Amino acid sequence: MPPTALPSYSRAPLSSEQPSAAPLDTRFHVETPEAIDLVLRPAGLVPRALAFSIDLAIRGAALGVTYLVLGLLGQFGMGLATILLFLVTWWYMVLFEVLNQGRSPGKQMLGLRVVHDDGTPIGWAASLTRNLLRFVDILPFGYTLGILSCLNHSAFKRLGDMAAGTLVVYRDTPPARPNLPQAEAARAPFALNLAEQRAMLGFAERAEGLSSARRAELAAIIAEPLQVPAELAERRIHGIAHGLLGPT
Structure with missing residues (x-):
């Protein structure tokens, strides 16, 4: 007795032709x-x-x-x-x-x-x-x-x-400007490009939300380029951030 042939089922390929539901958006x-x-x-x-x-x-x-x-x-x-x-x-x-x-x-x-x-x-x-x-x-x-x-x-x-x-x-309210730690405005020992300026400002703006150990770790990474000891690098960065912002 010949074996019974199993029916074959074809699966529709997943393609871009199948319509997809529009994503939910509240904007x-x-x-x-x-x-x-x-x-x-x-x-x-x-x-x-x-x-x-x-x-x-x-x-x-x-x-x-x-x-x-x-x-x-x-x-x-x-x-x-x-x-x-x-x-x-x-x-x-x-x-x-x-x-x-x-x-x-x-x-x-x-x-x-x-x-x-x-x-x-x-x-x-x-x-x-x-x-x-x-x-x-x-x-x-x-x-x-x-x-x-x-x-x-x-x-x-x-x-x-x-x-x-x-x-x-x-009614969207403008975001509050973050407070920078108190420091005397200073200039960087070298010219900063735009990305480096943003990094300096970002570090100072986020300082309040970081632990002291984390701040010291991040500041120590650029202590040598800033030509200061590692323990003074954080204060130096805050001073550069104030210098970039200017008087407010």
Whole structure:
């Protein structure tokens, strides 16, 4: 009886023809009208909800105190309170976003701001559009449409942001300049190229995060070129770093 032939299975080769999933990215790359590339970090649903809750609490507290005061004026006071309620409800966010670099108090506490899609500061028309359309995002209740929109958009936009062409992003703060150890400014005994200058500055900037033994080990490596004893090399490097930076 002839042996039964085993079926052969062909495996598709791994090639570039097979589509690969796009990598996850929380960065939003834009090009400004001045042809400058910006990298923005869109804010997700949770920080945006927290910022909105803070703003809601501020408005509620302000209106509560105002109602108590205006209530003493009778019907005239209640009429003023109604007008104030309208102004606060629809203009609180707009005024802060336009006049405070896209930041309401809640956004400012969370380190967020609103910008146009191209990274430029938000204007009156865009701010009015995104805030007037909150009545759509709030449908059918509890910001259901707004939440679903944020969760399904790559840049976490709600419907108001889509219509206004705006984006809520994290406000990046410039990194703090590291403190250099105290030392008298000095010049290197030889001309330093760019890489050597960066090495000197890098050593001085990282000195606080290194142990004394590690600093002494690294400084001893270049003690001879600096023409100083190994135990004085670290202080010499700090002096050269101050000399490179100049007066600050």
